[in-house]
Amino acid sequence: MKKNLKYNLIWLALACVIYFGLFALYNGGFITIFTDAIIVNIGINVILAVGLNLIIGFSGQLSLGHAGFMAIGAYAAAILTQNNPTYIAFAVSLIVGMLISGAIALIVGIPTLRLKGDYLAIATLGVSEIIRILIVNFDELTNGPSGIFGIAQFSNWQVVFIFMVIAVLLVSNYIRSGAGRATLAVREDEIAAEAMGVNTAKYKVTAFVIGAMLASLAGSLYATYQQSVFPNDYDFMKSIDILIIVVFGGIGSTTGAIVAAGVLGFLNMYLQDFGSLRMIIYALAIVGIMIFKPSGLLGTWEFSIKRIIDKFSKKGDDQDASTNS
Amino acid sequence: MKKKLAFLFASVFLLTACSAGPNGGGGASAGGGDSDAGNKQEGDTIKVGLNLELSGAVAGYGTQEEEGAELAVEKINEDGGILGKKVELVKKDNKSDNNEAATTTANLTTNDGIVAMIGPATSGAVKAAIPNVTKAQVPMITPSGTDDSITVSNDQVQDYVFRSCFQDSFQGVILAKYASDNLDADKAAIFGDNSSDYATGLTKAFTDEYDGEVVAKENFTKGDKDFQAALTKLKKTDFDVLYVPGYYEEAGLIIKQAREMGIDQPIIGADGFGDEKMIQLAGKENVSDVFYTGHFSTLAPANDTVEPFIDDFNEKYDKEPSTFNALSYDAMLMIKEAIENEDSADSADIAKGLAELKDFVGVTGTISIDKDHNPEKPLVVVGFTDGKESSAEKIEP
16 A cells, blocks of 8 residues: 555656646746647546546446536536536536436446446447437526536636546556456456456446546536537537547557547647548548557556666666676 | 545645636736737738638538638738738638637637637537637627527627627517518417527527417427428428428428428528528428528629629639528628728727628628627528529518
8 A cells, every 4th residue: 555655646746747847838828728728628538538448448348428427517517607606616516517427327337237338338328318418408407409608717727637637546546456456357357257256237337437427527627618518519429539539549548548638639739720621630540540559559558657666676676786796 | 544545635636726816827828919909910911710610510501601701802802902911811620519619719819810700600619719719809700600699698798709690589580570470370380409509599589579379399309300200290280380490401301391291381490591402402392482581682682792792602613602601701891891990900909890890781781780799781581482582571670
């Protein structure tokens, strides 16, 4: 546990370095409104991708319902801060959104996670569409298809960065925990895991609930940065966009999800000039990666501070050994 | 152990201590000159941004608006530009995505230093773009964002948001009056798209204004292809007019299926009908007794600029101009007029010029911008017989 804390603190130190680097760039006036939007969107996509990666990459369940849970978070933030634009209301909306998403994921997860592969994907897609259609039809609360705009801007790059760090640490630590090992066992061989006494349903549902709650968190941040929410923003294609990030980075790699969110974020930024060709170029880039790197940019590889420390300490040991001899 | 974990998460939150208010860390800078006065016009060109749906779900509207704006710029530059400077169109694609519309706006206003923006085409994308044009103090004109709340939200006029099209409430009101007064319809049936803000706005405006009785209400969703079940229900109802608030993709199929089913009452709709594809989808023989609120018609030309516009458009693109072509053409010319009236191409001055625009002669009518940044201009109710425009009635606001 001490060792784990040490690595977490090193990760936090690294996050601080990145944070202060960005802070300096912002204060120096190097970041425009546009670059800020790209950075924030990348941060939000990282939260979405690590959450979905936990479901798909680590527990082996194919979910296409991520956009629905994101919508819950977005609308929770929009509705709860609309008449009370305070940071307390924003904090409450984050919690409310995550609790609702978690509860729905739990209710939906228990029966649907008995399904496998395509069947599960279709079930989760159905749930996501139900959420979106309910949002469209509950127009007294959600303003229907017109959406809600003029939301106070509580999210900025700092808020998003902090929650991104928390999300990444949460998922990384979960995977290294006992529950995480059990989740990985379920992914590798469900029958064998069950034979070893692992409660497979419990760990699949847990991963699904955590992923859904992270999607809700991302949705809340998205709504309060964008200052508007519309039901059409959370359709089936949004789930596919998040799935693309996970697959592009490498299913089962948190590092891959982070890198892919960054790469695709900047790719999107540069493609704005290409008009109707943009979708073709974007698609070709993804197809190209899938052809040359079928397991994604990083496969299942993870950036590991432990590995670096071990490498350097090993070098040190070798040098000590050579000087002593 | 718990203390250590608490310390771990507390240290993450310590990062927030550096925040200087909601937009901490100095915030993002709005490029292009003095941020207090928006973007300044620099060099020999006047940069106007096009933030349109050139790919994705509603690329049909975006590409048409791109054509209209391009033609307008070509004409302006042929005539010597504006204040002796050429106009440069900086085009960006928002891929029919609201989030993307916001980042595209930021890109145009900061990286490209545009002084005015045309687009986006849809109301949702316009709403998403509003915070960024407001931060950058760059005016935008949407050619087809019809939602009432775009220009006025919570009784607050959006300083940098304008439109060249009508708002939903105006079209809904006119259609309600037209149904009662011109079509003598005492009973109306509504078959509307409940998945679009455009259609729900039109439905509300019509329902609030209509003198007669709404005897039936059915809904469809964007992308639907088969309307037989709902139309069968409607056929059993006694009504005088069928109101279809929605876009041409669904409207064309609804008209086709309704006529084939024997529903021969007049069908009315708003400017979303205004595309040649509507007639193609419905089949010419089915498009009779169909009326919609349009922005211009050759049968009732708003002024002398309509014919030359149609000829120029035909020559450049080898096709008839659509409503969307005309609206973006006017949007560009409104920017030109505002620059000339203010004798300045700085974004803040253009916004002022647009807010004070009076009696501008455009192809969709003589336009004056009202206090809510909406255009006051005549509306045309276009009637069809066998897929051809057979009547056009100009209605003053």
